Amino acid sequence: MARSISRRSFLKAGAAVAATSVLAGCQPGLRRWVTLEPYVVAPEEQPDGIPTWYASVCRGCPAGCGIMARVMNGRAVKIEGNPEHPLNAGKLCANGQAGLQILYNPDRLDAPLLTAKRGSREFARLPWDSALSTLAAKVKDAGSAVAIVLGPTTSGHLVDLFQRLAKALGAPAPLVFDARSSWSGTAALSAANQALWGQGALSAYDLGGSDVIYSFGADFLGAGLSPTRYGIEYGRFRSQPKGARGYLVQFEPHMSITAAKADQWVPIAPGTEGLVAQAIARIIADEGLGTSDRIARAAALAGEINLASAAQAAGVDVQQLRQLAQVFAEAQRPLAIPGNGQSGAAGVTAAQALNAIAGGAGMALQGNPPAPALVRAEPAGYGQVQHLIGQMGSGAVKALLTYGTNLAYELPAQAGFLDALDKVGFVATFSPFMDEMGANSDMVLAERTYLESWGYAVVAPDFGVAAVTSQQPVVQPLNDARSAGDVLLAMAKQIPSAAGAFTWSDEVAFLREVAGGLPAGAAGGTGADAQWARFLQHGGWWPASAPASQPTPPPSASAPISVAAPQYQGDATIYPFHLHVFASPLLGISGANLPWLQGSPDPLTSMCWQTWVAINPATARKLGVQKSDVVRVTTPYGELEAPVYAYPAVRPDTIAVPLGQGHTDLGRYAQGRGASPLALLGGDAGPDGEPAWATVRCQVTPTGRSVNMATFEWTPGVEQGFFNQGYPGE
Amino acid sequence: MLEHELGHQPAWEQPLPQEPRTREQVEQFKEKKLLLDVREPGYMDDIVMRPAYTASPRLWIGFLLAGLGLVVLGATWLWQMVGGIGIYGIARPVMWSIYIVNFVYFIGIGHAGTFISAAFRAMKIQFRAPISRPAELLTVFGLTAAGLFPLIHLGRSWKAYFLIPYPNARQIWPSFHSPLVWDLMAISTYLSCSALFAYLSLLPDLAMARDRETRPGWRKRLYEITSLGFRGTQQEWHLHTVAMDVFTYAIIPVMFSVHTIVSWDFAMAIQPGWHSTVFGPYFVVGALFSGAAAVILILMIIRKYMHLEYFIRSEHMNGMAMFLLILSFTWAYFYFNDYLVPWYGQDPAEKVLSFQFARGPFPANVLWYLLLICNLALPWGLLWNRKWRTSPLVLTIVGISVNVGMYIERVLIITISLGVNQMPYDWGVYRLQLPEVLITTGAFCLVIFLFFLFSRFFPIIPVWEVKEGQEMHRLRQIGRAVVDTRVE
Amino acid sequence: MELNTHKWTMVIDQDRCTGCSACVIACHAENNVPIVDENQVWRGRGMHWIRIERYWEPDGQYVKARLLPVLCQQCDSAPCEPVCPVFATYHSERQNLNVQVYNRCVGTRYCSNNDPYKVRYFNFFPPQWDEPLNQQLNPDVTVRSAGVMEKCSFCVQRIARAEQAALAEGRQLDPSEVVPACVQTCPPSALLFGDLNDPNSQIASVLAGSKGRQYRLLEDLGTQPSVYYLKGGETNVGA
DSSP states (O other): OOOOOOHHHHHHHHHHHHHHHHHHHTOTTOSSOOOOOOOSSOOTTOOTTOOEEEEEEOOSSTTOOEEEEEEETTEEEEEEEOTTOTTTTTOOOHHHHTTHHHHTOTTBOOSOEEESSTTSOOEEEOOHHHHHHHHHHHHHHHTTOEEEEEOTTSOHHHHHHHHHHHHHHTOOOOEEOOHHHHHHTHHHHHHHHHHHHSOOOOEEEOOTTOSEEEESSOOTTTTSSOHHHHHHHHHHHTTOGGGOOOEEEEEOSBOOHHHHHOSEEEOOOTTOHHHHHHHHHHHHHHHTOSOHHHHHHHHHHBOOOOHHHHHHHHTOOHHHHHHHHHHHHHOSSEEEEOOOGGGHHHHHHHHHHHHHHHTSTTEEEOOOOSSTTOOOOOOOOHHHHHHHHHHHHTTOOSEEEEESOOHHHHSOGGGOHHHHHTTOSEEEEEESBOOHHHHTSSEEEEBOOGGGOOEEEEOOGGGOOOOEEEEOOSSOOSSSOBOHHHHHHHHHTTSHHHHTTOOOSSHHHHHHHHHHTSOOOTTOOOSHHHHHHHHHHTTEEOOSSOOOOOOOOOOOOSSOBOOOOOOOBSOTTTOOEEEEEEOOTTTTTTOTTOHHHHHSOOTTTOBOSSOOEEEOHHHHHHHTOOTTEEEEEEOSSOEEEEEEEEOSSBOTTEEEEESSOOBSSSOTTTBTOSOOGGGGSOSSBOTTSSBOSSOBEEEEEEEEEEOOOOBSSOHHHHHHTTTTOOOTTO | OBGGGOOSSOGGGOOOOSSHHHHHHHHHHHHHOGGGOOOOTTHHHHHHHHHHHOOOHHHHHHHHHHHHHHHHHHHHHHHHHHHOGGGSSOOSSOOOOHHHHHHHHHHHHHHHHHIIIIIHHHTTOGGGGGGHHHHHHHHHHHHHHHHHHHHHTOTTGGGGGGGSOOOOTTOOOOOTTSHHHHHHHHHHHHHHHHHHHHHHHHHHHHHHHHHHOOSOSHHHHHHHHHTTTOOOOHHHHHHHHHHHHHHHHHHHHHHHHHHHHHHHHHHTSOOTTTOOTTHHHHHHHHHHHHHHHHHHHHHHHHHHHTTOTTTSOHHHHHHHHHHHHHHHHHHHHHHHHHHHHHHHHTOHHHHHHHHHHHHOSTTHHHHHHHHHIIIIIHHHHHSSSHHHHTOHHHHHHHHHHHHHHHHHHHHIIIIIGGGOOSOGGGOOOOOOOHHHHHHHHHHHHHHHHHHHHHHHHSOSSOHHHHHHHHHHEEEEEETTEEEEEEOO | OOOOOOOEEEEEETTTOOOOOHHHHHHHHHHTOOOOOHHHHHTTOOOOSSEEEEEEEEETTEEEEEEEEEOOOOOTTOTTTTTOTTOSEEEOTTTOSEEEOTTTOOOOOHHHHTOTTOOOEEOOSOOOOOTTGGGGOOTTSOOOOTTOEEOOOSSHHHHHHHHHHHHHTTSOOOGGGOOOHHHHHOTTOOEEEEETTOTTSHHHHHHHTTTTTEEOTTGGGOOOOSEEEEOOGGGOOOO
């Protein structure tokens, strides 16, 4: 029976249909994707579905690896290593891969900010013109009382521009410093080479070609100097001809991934790396191990040392030291890698001395950048930073400019930087993010990220590779941030004393001039335009054939090396444990605002998103704590609270805490998360001018609380496996 | 009352014998045996139809609470679909949890229903007469609840139709390699067959309700439609009996195969703790075991609250209890095999599982010992004594205990076993969350709600089977003894 | 396009793997794998298509660490395939890989239960990227929704691109053109990839030259994985 549909029922039915289709469209999960809309008229270099590759440099660490960015429809979707680049040959580490999350980070600044009250975190947005004129005015007023601090990943051309600015103003030269460079002990290495060979250059190590490597606390596979380059070298080291696979010994109190891959991990007490190195040199001399050349050099270089007390201080057997000395002395191409500033300059020198004793075949002293106009960001020693803080505190610094270094976070709280900052008239920071330095500045100049910027990087001399990596924007800048180079040039024009030194229209013009000074390289090309194009296209400059490496001269040390036993800070009865501060290979020191790095498991603990306190399981049991219990770690300088991870690969008398968390700023992924062990360190330098990273004692007390620990592994499964065993020694 | 004294009065009007000893025996039989205790016409009908006409406030409260449970079920499921199934407790590697436990559990409890209504009928077990319908209803309602869970546990429930082989533009079948598709086939077969079987068995009673209802109105109309015009002629009864026989013999293999197929969801996997060839019969026996306990529980409840003491007597309680006891022995045998053989094989992952059950960590060991108490200690401790077997309180306790124990058994198999595998780095645990509790409660409320709903309209006891049984049973005197005899 | 003639194989040299996790991040970037927050990681919902497992072995007073990169083994006889009720995972004939079809997956998670390597990851929630992080998503790879299982695909999108390029240019695919993101970025070259059917490939020669060190994960289960491991550390028995 046909029934006519009334209008009311039709509308009802229609509404129901519409409602269901809306509901269907609201299916869970269809949120926040990018809608792919091809351009109506696509730019010629961006056809749909076909990527364009741009060569540039990675700024995750100072090494200067060459990268290629895969760009589709104007968006950078992947970073790969540049296969042509002699440093990394197409490979790239985790930090480099995570660079895209710097570019597309949701917490990027997009305008210059100015605050009326420093530290209030209440900023007003400024138009660029206004910001530039304010900045110029402040710098002009400060005149020669301007201090500039740069980070070690700063592009060479920016270092150059800042240096020229300082010179034009009559101010001191910019300082290059961050926690990573300090912790890596680069400055101590130059001093060591100066002492041993009279050349204050850095040395490069041929890991891949060595048969025995002794690493004195250098986590070269992890967050040290370049996981990419040393990773490549390590691959060669383990795959030598005729099945030879090298022998790696790692001396450190807490197992890093380098120690995990070592054939022998020697768990020495923190700060005793130098003692052990000297003891080995002494044994080579005294017992006549190896060739006569080596024995002679050892006799000349190794100072007097009481082996028994050195072994005891380090926590090893004398017998083990003898065995280690023998292996080193009798190896064909042994190599010693000095650690970071953990044991101070003398310790670094002692480790380098072993290379001198070995004949220096595995290392090479590095020269200067390939072109005089190229500038490298040479990290300064901690002593220079202390001097700066002193100057700031006495009111001698009227304006402080910082670029690429989060000093307010990366110095020990006890160094007094924030207090000294109060006495500085004007503080301006260049940064893509609001980090702690920005939060404590008057002006924050929104900086472009490296993937949107121009520049170059002279490859760090630690690797024996002569190359300059070029940097170019791979995408259109995402927002209104400006590059520091252009800001400096524009600002300088407003400062009469500096205007004359800065004649370029923009930084690209500056860069072209600098790059034009490079000699002919592998990429070829005649004429400035062709050279510049090739420089960008291939990702940099390197010689057509690798220069012959200079043989290491015989050592010319004036006095035998003598390392003192470490002086630990803190009364051993109140602070029974050693504190070992380290960097996780993923998070490093500065990766906290990148979700890929936060959310991926630390290789040896599988921890994500958190700070942990690594305690030997036997010690944990004595303390009455287990994994997830929150403990308080106190040193004479400060305290922090973090949950315990019962880590079987750390000395029972040592507590290890990773760097990287404990931010109060730096965006949603970093803020309010974990704690920074920099709060536990003293501000004074050790007797050799480096921070006393390794010689602080600590106490651990349970708090009675526990948290849910984000470990990716199932820890009880790994701890017990199929055998329900406890840890050895329990 | 006695056979040879058959007179012209109807059975319920016949006087008791004169001789005292004989009279005593007859009275005892009448009191103990339902099928010998014939009452006037309409007596039984009145008892079973009364809930359809009256309701106590207590019932309405129960109905309301059960309905609320349903609403909670629906709302939680919706929350889950919108928010993502991450709101409940599963994780890598424990990807199945309480929902699958519920799935197996609700299917399992239905097996006793089929066994009682079909297998007992085939075996001509007489105490089955009044209890077969509550049991069948448990099967049908349990399967309804169970059938929700394969949908609820899906990551994308709204795409569940991919499992149905319908002509589609992609020209893809579902994968018949997968035990989940076998589940779909088996359970849909089982549900449809059980529902039809239950309806068939309901038919004569619907006719009774129709004939009994003299006033016109919606009830009369309802019974008229649902009774399909059943008149009770000889031909209709004959066809009815033939149909019941066909179903009886057809549904028994379906019953065995359904839970075997459900067990193959686990046995076909290579997961430690699952990969055991004994799972087929083990699950079937486990299903019967938990089903028998569930049926006992239902019977005790309806007996008390619907005043069915006439129908459910100590003989039925004793019969069900002995059935349960036998099943508990059988189940214990299979359980022992399931643990002995893998332990003997010393597979590392299996060893870890055994260790967890025996020594921890919590909750594996606590649950395991609770399981042994609930499934073995309590039934074996309480059911060996006839007096206790016929006590409603004891039966209720044992019914709850075995249900809890069998639920725990599935929880152990699914959520604990999945936490262990061959890669210790990737072990894990399952943490129960609120949505699972809400939905599980909702599923139980669904079954209760359906029972409530059914009892408001239709008789919950198969009166026609009781009448048929009473027709076929007679007391005869042989010498001085009075015996119960039955027409085949 | 003719049916598969390639046998894509990966070799993982445990002696070279340093645990640097570059492969983990590269995979996240290439395959749009979401990052899971702290609470969800604690609940066991972390998602990393390739992960570095670390086991401890007793060594005197301390322990030795053993690093094991684990990714989908692309088994020839994959236990995850027969149990999927809707063919969301099956063995592709063209590339001879275990593929996962996201839009077909209904989320029963049976495949994960039957996967002995536990390399399958489930989207418990709709994955989210705070803008503009979503601009980084790779358009070559589907972004999965909640309720869908995902896993390593040997970067099948790169294989498909190379196949299409070869087809467009009218030539055969050169297997050495194809490299997954993890293999491409691995600094020590611990991950190697290639076509085992090609006798001239690097993979074939590496496997031929390392018979003493080769093994496959959980081989006794009969899954026939396509990933070969070379033993590392002191268990490296040489060439």
